[in-house]
Amino acid sequence: MSVDPPVVHGHINGQVFSAAADATLLQVIRAAGLQVPTLCHLDGLTPVGACRLCLVAIEGHPKLEPACVTTVAEGMVVHTHTPELETYRRMAVELFFAEGNHVCAFCVANGSCELQDVAVEVGMDHSRFPYQYPQRHVDASHTQFSLDHHRCILCTRCVRVCDEIEGAHVWDVGYRGSACSIIAGLDQPWGEVAACTSCGKCVDVCPTGALFRKEDGTAEKHPHPERAAQLAEARHEHRWTNP
Amino acid sequence: MGTDPTPRTITIDPVTRIEGHAKITLHLDDAGRIADARFHVVEYRGFETFCEGRPFTEMAGITARICGICPVSHLLAAAKTGDKLLAVQPPPAARKLRRLLNLAQLTQSHALSFFHLSSPDFLLGWESDPARRNVFGLMAADPELARAGIRLRQFGQQLIEQLAGRKIHSAWAVPGGVRTPMTAATAAWIRERLPEAMATVARALELYKALLDGPLQREQRSFGDFPSLFMGLVAPDGGWECIEGAIRFIDSTGQIVADGLSEDDYASILGEAVESWSYLKFPYYKPLGYPGGMYRVGPLARLNVCERIGTAWADRELAELRARSGTPGSGGRIVTSSFAYHHARLVEIVACLEAIGQLVEDPELQSPHVRSHAGLNATEAVGVSEAPRGTLFHHYRVDDDGLITRVNLIIATGQNNLAMNRTVAQIAREFIPEPVAAGAEIPEPLLNRVEAGIRCFDPCLSCSTHAAGQMPLRMALVDAGGRVLAERVRD
Numbered sequence: 062m063s064v065d066p067p068v069v070h071g072h073i074n075g076q077v078f079s080a081a082a083d084a085t086l087l088q089v090i091r092a093a094g095l096q097v098p099t100l101c102h103l104d105g106l107t108p109v110g111a112c113r114l115c116l117v118a119i120e121g122h123p124k125l126e127p128a129c130v131t132t133v134a135e136g137m138v139v140h141t142h143t144p145e146l147e148t149y150r151r152m153a154v155e156l157f158f159a160e161g162n163h164v165c166a167f168c169v170a171n172g173s174c175e176l177q178d179v180a181v182e183v184g185m186d187h188s189r190f191p192y193q194y195p196q197r198h199v200d201a202s203h204t205q206f207s208l209d210h211h212r213c214i215l216c217t218r219c220v221r222v223c224d225e226i227e228g229a230h231v232w233d234v235g236y237r238g239s240a241c242s243i244i245a246g247l248d249q250p251w252g253e254v255a256a257c258t259s260c261g262k263c264v265d266v267c268p269t270g271a272l273f274r275k276e277d278g279t280a281e282k283h284p285h286p287e288r289a290a291q292l293a294e295a296r297h298e299h300r301w302t303n304p
Numbered sequence: 305m306g307t308d309p310t311p312r313t314i315t316i317d318p319v320t321r322i323e324g325h326a327k328i329t330l331h332l333d334d335a336g337r338i339a340d341a342r343f344h345v346v347e348y349r350g351f352e353t354f355c356e357g358r359p360f361t362e363m364a365g366i367t368a369r370i371c372g373i374c375p376v377s378h379l380l381a382a383a384k385t386g387d388k389l390l391a392v393q394p395p396p397a398a399r400k401l402r403r404l405l406n407l408a409q410l411t412q413s414h415a416l417s418f419f420h421l422s423s424p425d426f427l428l429g430w431e432s433d434p435a436r437r438n439v440f441g442l443m444a445a446d447p448e449l450a451r452a453g454i455r456l457r458q459f460g461q462q463l464i465e466q467l468a469g470r471k472i473h474s475a476w477a478v479p480g481g482v483r484t485p486m487t488a489a490t491a492a493w494i495r496e497r498l499p500e501a502m503a504t505v506a507r508a509l510e511l512y513k514a515l516l517d518g519p520l521q522r523e524q525r526s527f528g529d530f531p532s533l534f535m536g537l538v539a540p541d542g543g544w545e546c547i548e549g550a551i552r553f554i555d556s557t558g559q560i561v562a563d564g565l566s567e568d569d570y571a572s573i574l575g576e577a578v579e580s581w582s583y584l585k586f587p588y589y590k591p592l593g594y595p596g597g598m599y600r601v602g603p604l605a606r607l608n609v610c611e612r613i614g615t616a617w618a619d620r621e622l623a624e625l626r627a628r629s630g631t632p633g634s635g636g637r638i639v640t641s642s643f644a645y646h647h648a649r650l651v652e653i654v655a656c657l658e659a660i661g662q663l664v665e666d667p668e669l670q671s672p673h674v675r676s677h678a679g680l681n682a683t684e685a686v687g688v689s690e691a692p693r694g695t696l697f698h699h700y701r702v703d704d705d706g707l708i709t710r711v712n713l714i715i716a717t718g719q720n721n722l723a724m725n726r727t728v729a730q731i732a733r734e735f736i737p738e739p740v741a742a743g744a745e746i747p748e749p750l751l752n753r754v755e756a757g758i759r760c761f762d763p764c765l766s767c768s769t770h771a772a773g774q775m776p777l778r779m780a781l782v783d784a785g786g787r788v789l790a791e792r793v794r795d
Contacts, residue, residue: 167365167475201359201705204679209359252705275706276677279365279475281483 071137086128087115090141097141098150098179100268101216102129105290106225111216113153114179117141125149151183159190162197162211169282170270176214195239202252206264206274210242213271219243219263226292231257262288314746315780315791319755328754329780330732332789336739341729343721343758345584352711360389360702365475367698367713372472373416373764376409376464377691379477380547381698385687386479389702392676397668398481399548404663405467405477406547406689407656411501412460413692414603414649417762418508419453422646425756426515430749452504459501466490481675494664498657505653509621512650516628524629526734527757528642528727531556533589533599534608535719537690542611544655546690552609553589553599558634567688570697574714587719598722601694602761603648608638615658621651642727645760680706691716693764717763724761731757740781746790
């Protein structure tokens with residue numbers, strides 16, 4: 062018989078909350094009906110705190126904390142929408158755009174892109190940072206899918222979904238600093254990685270147009286990020302297997 | 305226009321009421337007479353280079369962005385090139401839907417050229433106040449006609465929107481077909497709007513023919529009336545064509561010079577010369593060399609290369625165009641005056657509207673089978689479509705993964721480059737016949753006619769150089785020693 066974790070209490074934006082002691086702040090924020098933007102987080106996958114959009118201010122903490130990887134604690138007093146936080150969030154989104162080559166006009170994900178949605182949500186109308194125009198490439202070696210590194214924001218959803226749900230671990234993160242990129246296998250062309258089952262889960266969860274089906278043209282990508290949570294839950298409950 | 309004490313060149317800079325940015329220079333000989341004229345395109349974009357490395361499936365979306373006036377032309381050429389890379393035939397419904405889209409595009413673009421850009425010259429008069437010689441002046445002088453013209457363009461634009469989801473920069477046509485069929489609501493909308501569109505073009509034709517019988521006779525004779533080849537797509541039966549068919553060259557005597565040519569062979573048919581004074585290349589018909597292989601494309605060329613249009617009213621108008629303006633050397637079969645591009649545009653609008661009327665009654669356009677699916681099956685392909693301004697080629701090479709390694713785009717306006725230069729020179733000689741004295745002012749209406757010679761071709765310089773920007777134009781008068789004598793600039 063499992064034992065429920067103890068309940069803790071605190072305040073978010075002046076409202077009292079009660080939550081299980083192992084809950085993340087992001088879960089509590091959303092349960093309270095509040096909205097903070099996220100890009101790397103996806104229900105069903107292990108949180109990693111990569112995108113820094115869900116930063117919150119916790120009284121008594123010397124720095125801002127990413128809500129997705131911060132566990133609640135008794136007496137926590139949390140602020141999700143201060144002017145400082147909103148400034149940082151907008152800067153983070155501007156840096157995503159400045160750091161890659163994001164051209165919505167002909168992108169497969171135009172209209173169904175989480176980066177685009179977040180830019181709208183944080184009120185970004187231009188980047189105050191100079192565009193870096195990095196020299197990147199498209200890996201179109203797979204028979205069904207392509208990876209356009211120009212559009213990758215290194216959220217690692219693809220890495221996690223392939224590892225945690227599909228169990229193939231095709232993807233990883235290679236290199237350092239501004240050269241950091243998603244790699245397939247041992248930094249091989251995707252189409253040469255025998256571990257890939259061509260399941261398409263990485264394409265379904267990618268928040269931008271970085272991963273897409275080869276036949277998709279402009280604005281034709283229809284991602285299904287919700288499938289990660291559906292599959293994780295079904296697996297956890299042994300929904301289709303004998304316990 | 306500024307003057308120089310040692311005048312030798314007239315510059316018109318920028319040329320107005322065209323799409324893009326250009327200038328004209330008029331060159332004088334030692335005696336001060338017009339010796340030559342040059343149409344300079346002074347913008348550059350480099351689309352062909354930044355497409356490299358992109359998946360070919362994106363090319364329709366990328367190249368449509370070359371132009372806000374005729375994105376449909378690039379969309380269709382890119383999709384047709386994509387068909388060949390997939391090595392599939394689009395379903396019959398998709399081919400018809402692409403045709404319908406192009407008919408809407410020709411209609412809206414020709415309406416823009418005629419009503420918004422060119423008609424102020426001949427409806428308001430070459431001598432009228434330049435500040436009012438535009439579509440707003442037309443609205444003041446003849447609000448009903450201006451409104452009808454604007455609504456005719458709106459009909460074409462809204463039809464594009466209804467089919468393709470948006471008026472400008474849609475990505476609806478894709479390798480293998482199109483994304484969605486025509487809805488019953490769109491069919492009903494077309495049926496409702498078509499009579500008004502037809503009435504507008506009928507009125508424009510009536511007005512224009514009356515002007516041709518009267519005040520425009522000199523322009524018809526002197527605005528680029530010279531022998532040249534004409535190139536365009538024709539249907540297998542020799543009929544008018546705007547998206548399929550094969551390439552035909554015809555000369556000014558009506559002799560078919562080459563027929564049944566495939567776009568695949570464009571590189572052996574067409575050469576591209578470069579001049580140091582313009583970013584716009586100078587394509588020519590290779591067998592006749594440069595610049596002897598000058599040819600014209602666009603509405604007048606399409607009407608010259610075809611035997612017939614295939615619908616009743618348009619064929620009557622084509623016969624009348626030929627009867628009025630055909631050169632005697634061709635038995636009236638070929639129209640060589642570049643001024644007749646305006647008339648040809650109106651005839652093509654009639655052709656488009658009649659064809660739209662036929663297609664809307666075809667139930668196949670509402671079939672759900674509009675896209676053929678396949679992987680990459682070829683690594684090089686050429687696609688062609690008839691843009692409003694003429695024949696448009698897209699040529700892609702891709703690697704084994706379908707990523708672009710080379711792009712070549714041959715744009716309609718570029719193909720008229722030699723003819724546009726010849727046209728402005730002819731107009732300048734006709735309307736500036738006397739030697740230009742040092743420091744002399746060239747009257748604005750004369751310079752406007754030189755500009756208007758360019759407008760006959762409805763050039764789209766954004767497309768033809770794949771370059772950014774509006775379309776102001778500069779004009780310069782240059783002497784035999786290359787010094788600028790006078791300059792006119794309009795933004």
